[in-house]
Amino acid sequence: MRVSDLQCSPRLLDALAHKVHQHLGMDFSGERRSDLLRRLLRLAREQRLPDTEHWLEALAFADWNASQIQALVPAFSVGETYFRRDSEAFGWLARNHLKPLLARRRREGQRYLRLWSAACCTGEEAYGLLFLIDELLGTERRSWDVELLATDINEDFLTHARRGVYGRNAFRGNDDAFRRRYFQAEGSRWRVRSDWLDRIRFVRFNLTDARQPSPMPSADLVLCRNVLMYFSPARASAALHRLLASLEPNGVLLLSSVEAGIATQAGLKGCMAASNYALTLPGSIGAKELCVPRPVASPAQLLWPGGDHAAAAPAEPAALSRTAPRRVTTPENEPRVIETDPAVFWAQAQQALAQGQSEVARESLHAYLGCPGLSPGQQHETCLLLARSWADELRIEPARCYLERALALDAASTSAYWLSALLEQQAGNTRGALSALQKALYLEPDFILGYFLQARLLRSDDQAQASSKSLQVCRQLLSEQAEDAPVPRADGMSCAQLLRLCDQIVTRDQPWPNR
Template identity: 30%
Template sequence: MTVSRYFIDFLNAEIGLDVDSIGIMHVERAIDERLRATRSPHAAAYQALLQTDAGERQALIEAVVVGETWFFRDREAFHTAARLARQQFAGSPLRLLSLPCSTGEEPYSLAMALLDAGMPPDSFHIDAIDISAEAIAAAGRGIYGSNAFRGRQLDFRARHFTAVAGGQRLNDPVRARVRFRQGNLFDPALLAGEAPYDLVFCRNVLIYFDRDAQQRAISTLCARLAPHGLLFVGPAESGLLVRAQLRPAGIPLAFAFHPPATDEPAPRRMPRPAPLRSLRLPPATPAPPATPPRIAFATPPAAPPATVADSLDHARRLADGGHFDQASAVCERLIDREGPSADLLFLLALIADASGRPDEAHACYRKTLYLDPAHEQALLHLASLLDSRGDATGARRLAERAHRARGTHDV
């Protein structure tokens, strides 16, 4: 079927969706699915149903929403949140928000990170919100299959999960720290009356909105953020926040931002932490001087092991710790020895991006895509870079490719 303008406008008005960002075919499949489910004879009849049935409007949104998540996705953001929580906690419980929370992997990762950092259970509270009732129900059940556990750093699973029929069940102490509710980011009444949040996670969703919806979403999030707080976004979304006048926190690979500056005196800001390399945090250290000459990054890890995979991991750890020059040198040596690979070039692109070298980042993202045309993260990062330069058409094409790549990889 051909998607009519009505459905495109409906999805944009309800959830800010830029249909091109997920691909028109995805929307067509969702509408066809709902046509069959409601036994509507044709699109016009289904359109009439949407205008009168709030439940069906929600069902279509559920069918369209992209829910791609796993535990500790972009791990450095959780490391940063844990360190900030320890340094900021002064008796009053910290408030954290995850929106959208999908099936719970992100807010539960936050809870695990803070508990592993030694935060008392009653020292923080996490609100988690998603537009999908099905996702909220799944999060409440707290049972996860293998797709929710990716990468090789899975030690948290032994600490916080119990094997059950159908997967891994999250233990109650973690589940008790998160309060789930259904809500729409574009609802003006969302979180009305709630106290501001110290940390807000809104990651990997802004890229699916059109420009106007992105601005509305960012304004809503800033209104819910404490003046001293931080907003965490996805790696491909940093350019959007810079354009909206938010202030980068300067924490390597955390993609965290302070709200825009105001003329009013700001409360005490959260301290800027040294990036962490594991969730087993060291004992708290004294606060740094008021005006440190530079960030005191962690000591670089030991020399890289011999194998290519382990050496790439070593380069990633160096980059996570802010040791960009050393990480780049490891990557270059690997390229000289083994030849270029998409993973190596993508890491070099991230390092250049985080170091404020957009032209170099652009070239490395392009080289990554030459070797792996379906590299989803490279596509999304490059789309964000093009969008920040005013190339909305090029950014949209790359976002569409990223969506197709996700379907190809069945992620």
């Protein structure tokens, strides 16, 4: 049965929307009523219900118990995820939170970690976090008490996660080495190796149910990404405050970057964390360390290789010591890289970036830039990587320097203007961010995510009418795409997910009606 074939009264739809909001926190107000009906009809078809209209009416006015809620959850769960989906965010976590936390715990003689992957779906994020922790602990891992909790409202997802068996769709890009290390082949699928299987506690938990106590009080880290966007503003705010209350004093709550606006609307302020958004408890040490830009180098040190001064090189990690650039001293006592194959430096940089070793990556990228014969395009791409690396560490000035050079090499680079907009937003420079966005949108008129950010920034700048226009263009562009199509430059977010965030902007000032 199609939506258009079903006679469903507004009163019935209102009641269904209220029930879903009451028990699942999801917002199907206004134009989203038809989406609610489509989801329920799809579930009715899957369950082969004989009388859909009677089922909907009974559903709308029944008292939902735990069994009823679980039967409906598949209609409202989003199962799109994969391994290494957000390696930049994991690199930021390792560098800015987990490594300092591990060092502090070692000094204090308290070798324990408490980690929570909320809305874990089928477990890819939780296992990825476990792999990361083991990499950071190395040979020490058996002397640490690591508790990793993963929760979701969908019991089918949790069953999948506990089994730890994944098909090709769970791996994207160049994952061969990753699979060989952490998985064993089972026909056309891969199972998590025994070293990591059964080390995660998977538990059913409803983020919007205020009656449920936190399954992990005093967590060092909570990941809750790409789920709050589906809740009403009131439920999203309540869930955020409960998650923050589950943190230990210096813990970190990580959201997706596009959910930063939801946090702001809830009265919370955090900081960009690579392609994510980090929140801490107000006044905590973690807030001071994570959300305040670090001191920057002197202007001379910020100049790129080939200028008057070379940037100061970080210490060379032992893991890459065999292939790191070899240096000599010139008569002028300036370090100079001996000429070698630039592909070596480029490969080193990519490896270091994938492992979250930003200083090593920058060292190799500097050496790469110093190689003769690079095309302007190669130099441009390298400068963008350097700018992104500095921006991920909240080092605003060096990031700006490399962005300026990137734009000098290619004045029509949408990517450079987009990164510039994100950087200025991070620095609190709304006008600068809007200026950079305007140039990016001029160069790429179909830049969906650009219009979304423009709408948010204009709204924060009290330009409501202009914000609505940008949001209208964004929604129009999204409507021309398949719902499950990825949004360019959105780190795997689908068009349906971004459309939901557009709805959040429109409805966040409209309170849910009391019943």
